[in-house]
Amino acid sequence: MLAKKRILLVIGGGIAAYKCLELIRRLKERGAKVRAILTTAAQEFVTPLSVGAITGERVFTDLFDLTAEHDIGHIRLSREADLVVVAPATADLIAKMANGFADDLASTALIATDKPVLIAPAMNPRMWSHPATRRNVARLKEDGVLTVGPNSGAMAERDEFGAGRMAEPMEILGAIEEMLSPQQQILKGRRVLVTSGPTHEPIDPVRFIANRSSGKQGHAIAAAARAAGAEVVLVSGPAEVADPQGVRTLHVESARDMMAAVEENLPVDCAIFAAAVADWRVADASDQKIKKDAGGAPTLHLVENPDILASIARHHTLRPRLVVGFAAETEQVVAHAKAKRERKGCDWIVANDVSPATGIMGGDLNTVHLVSAAGVEDWPSASKAEVARRLVARIAAALGEAGR
Ligand SMILES: Cc1cc2nc3c(=O)[nH]c(=O)nc-3n(C[C@H](O)[C@H](O)[C@H](O)COP(=O)(O)O)c2cc1C
Incomplete structure (x- = not known):
């Protein structure tokens, strides 16, 4: 996919610099040509020798290097690339880029380039949340x-x-592939609906029942479907992640709100129900805040919420051609997913193990099994963005087979 693509990798002086060696290996495996610039600080964390051994190329470190300048020069270095990647992007490099500094080879190449730039920030959470960094990142965007x-x-x-860990090499690779491979419009002309995030079920005006869903997987699917050319509606519970660009996002709180928003946005060609919808809600949520001293702890009486997946999959008139559900399980993942597919009447179930040990709930990676009438496919562990792209490719193929 990256054959003959030229990447200029600027390695900043952060602990995460060691992960660049893995990133370079993965890029090379895919046929990319990688040239690296190491800042002075980066050389405290990885050596030009090891980076050079893995890139198989000369490593660049100095702005005032006559040999390099004669050979290739800092301007050519920054232009003879299809993409410039900064990883780890330190607070310092981000500040320099945002303000146009050019006092070393890395910053000079970055201001001299006319190519797209991707940064993978990595720093201590306090550095990341500092107003100066927030300003600099906003300006770069x-x-x-x-x-x-x-x-x-x-x-x-x-x-x-906290927030500040550099994205994993496979995630950076996914972002690079996305930027360099022309996105095929495999879902052009299709309407896709995605649900994502948790739901909040009110107990009273200030309290609610929720779950640990972050919305990362559902939002990634909406973004991937959009990138593939679909018209996408995302019905999102209170998720941790930002609305994807180019996607009409409807914000809801409770399962009942989500159900109503889904119904209002039919018909669609494909519906993907990735939200972690609360199974139950409080039957008689209080209009006023329940007081602590009102006669001991209250008893919450729970009633079942509407089953969005089953009702849409069994809809008499507006059933989408392809209905995809998600199953978050903590045991017997595949067995439960198979049973769920039958019970709900949907076409596919994307099943994942959300036991705390897997780190999937709220994390950036996912390991899923695709359960369909044809059987079970075990997909390798991948970033949620990668899982989304793969799922979108499968959806496009399935809709294509069914005819337009
Ligand atoms: C052990 C150690 C770890 C560091 N890790 C980071 C880091 O992860 N992110 C960061 O922004 N700065 C980090 N720094 C500070 C940078 O190395 C420092 O700001 C340096 O000037 C960055 O230079 P550069 O941006 O030219 O690479 C670290 C410093 C030390 C001593």
């Missing part, structure tokens, strides 16, 4: 720079947790 990550999770520093 306005300038058309694309970002991948950062992810949330444990930091290299002990006891630190």
